[in-house]
Amino acid sequence: MSLLVISRKAGESFLVGNEVEVKILKIEGNEVKIGITAPLYVKIYRSEIYQRIVEENKTAAQVDVENLKGVIPSD
């Protein structure tokens, strides 16, 4: 892995590999609007959502498989 830091202005873009283009659309205060052009098989997720699901899956997998009493309320 490598870390590359580059500066871009609104309206400018850069390529990731041959197929993914990332364009800075708009900069407003501390928010940046980004447009990504990529093939369908390239998955794009907001990092914090993906990370949240990773953590939740790992927590869910620590379950005790012998005791599911009371998990789904029956009354």
Add this chain to the structure above:
Amino acid sequence: MTYKTKLGEVDVQENQVLIFENGIPGFNKLRKFALVTRESDDPIQWLVSLEDELIALPVVNPWLVCIDYSLNLSKNDIEELQIESQTDLKILSILTIPKENPGETTINLLAPIVINLKNNKAKQVIQEESPYMVRHLVKDEIKRSKSILENSKTGSE
């Protein structure tokens, strides 16, 4: 074929092996899973890894918990799983069961497991722009679902 899983040894027919081509977030290297049903756990089923005997996820039909649940599959998801008909789909949500406190179990309504029963391709779909979260309290959702049901009954009389 017999697999060693978190639920012990499980017999799985080859045509029941679910393929997660991109793994499951957190378990990116695991591709092969199976859905295992144990009568005593009904309505909860298990998504067990056939490659790592430490990994099994308790799953449930989300509509049993959240009666008005809705799910948006992107074009990307539909192409990836080669979905031709909605009737081929099985949708499951993962439960997070706290060790000492099963009454506080939560359900992941944001990122359900979607299985295409036609070809056994499966993935955990991460919904963008969804009203749902990773953790919804199961007991609250069931309470809410019951009140929706009751209101709809009185409404039709």
